[in-house]
Amino acid sequence: MSLEISTLWFCIILGVTGIISGLIGYLFGRVNATQNPDNSFEINLLEIQNAKLKADLDTCKKRLSTTKTPKESIAVPLVVHQKNTPLFRPYEAKLAFGKSIKEDDLKIVEGIGPKIEELFHNFDIKTWKALSETSADTCQKVLNSGGKRYRIHDPASWPMQAKMAYEGHWKQLAEWQEKHRAGKY
Template sequence: MCSISIEMEFNGTTIWYWLIVALVGFGAAILGYFFGKSDTPNVSDIADELNVLEIENAKLKADLDTCKKRLASGNPSSQKENAQNTLVMDKAPIFDATLAKNAMGKKIKENDLKIVEGIGPKIEELFHNFNIKTWKQLAESSADKCQEVLDSGGKRYRLHDPASWPMQAKMAHAGHWKQLADWQEKHRAGKY
């Protein structure tokens, strides 16, 4: 009889042991799943990050163009290349209002800075105060110059990001309306 009671106690202890191990393992599995799930980036987070990087890339391209112009002004061999690049900008296609309207979905006036996503009437006025009145002039401005224009308007313009404005103006100046419309649709006011 003594041996039977020892076996029962041993089996009772074993059941509790395995039950605790199973519960701890199950709890760890659930916690691991949720921790792993929280580290996985969301598709919208990836899209947001991609768009931020595209805007940053546009700013860097505009800054690079500015640097190239500064370097070219001091180097005689680069001055010829710079003059050729300027001629390409100067030989932009003649403004075609019908083509612009078809691509943009609204009537476009030549050198209307408000066509650039992010520029409204007040910001356009700020650019005019800095004698930047054409798409070409805006395209040749650096992102830093655009920020300086915004800063001149006061604190209310701090939310604006002018990094892509020279690039958009360059597309408008060159008559690349479809490309501009596609870019703006993709980046419109932070909605993706």
Template sequence: MDFSTMNIWCWLIPLLVGVLCAIFGYLLGKGNSTTIDNSADLKLLQDKNAKLQADLDACKGKLTAGAAMAGVGGAVAAAALTTNEKAIPFDAAAAKAAMGKVIKKDDLKVVEGIGPKISGMFIDAGIKTWKALSETSVSDCQKVLDGGGDRYKIHDPASWPMQAKMCYENKWKELAKWQDEHDHGKL
């Protein structure tokens, strides 16, 4: 028996088996391929986005109307806007029931996406309460994050004011549901 012929077969047999497996794998994969239709989900998300955009536009309209009223009526109208707001008392029992843990008043870490370091950055920037965070624009939230350096670029504060408003208004069930439906504050 010639060893050079045997050496060729040691290479040729695994090579042929590999080629045949690749061909069969390709044919099996190609035969099972199906097209996934996500158009219904896409339409649902587009409708949801349109509703949220309409809500945002309505809020901006109210804000503009309030600013115009303050400009027309001067300090009297501005004082009327601020005195109509009453502080909402914090309901710790409802918070614990909905969130499943003890919640401290104005703890910014309750907001999905805010941890201890980011909470400290907001407190240092003068945003110490849920109400203050709820009244902070997303661009101002981003400025606070930008002040922390590159390590905070991955965070998206788009939902933080909305979540803080839910906290301030004791809408704990709604907040818990929203956080369950979103992955780390993202859709």
């Protein structure tokens, strides 16, 4: 009988200790949340970055899934310029974007306007191919050359967008830009 009573007391003490520990943990969590209210801002920023990365990943997956493997490929001659560059087809670009697109117009890249395009031209980056081969760090240096007002732009995706334009992936570029336009705040 004394073993049953001691077991009962052990269970009661263990239960009370668990309840007290839970309450203390809850209180510490509440105090910490009130002392650092800026976490919600950081969390929102991280969620936005996560959404952008997921959209980029989805775009890459779509591009991979639409690319045929060598076994599935059909022999289709590639129409190219003299220097093995893909042929610019303005009608396909217009079909995807709903407006006329000029070849090597850097403004087709989401985030680049006339002033930023001029900055890139100053660095002798005048074509989609040249921009696609430019690192994001170099793009940031180009922006920094224009002064403080251009430093707020994020050029991380610009080389990738320029590569899609250069290679004539107009539908994928338009879809990617539409996804990212919807995510602006």
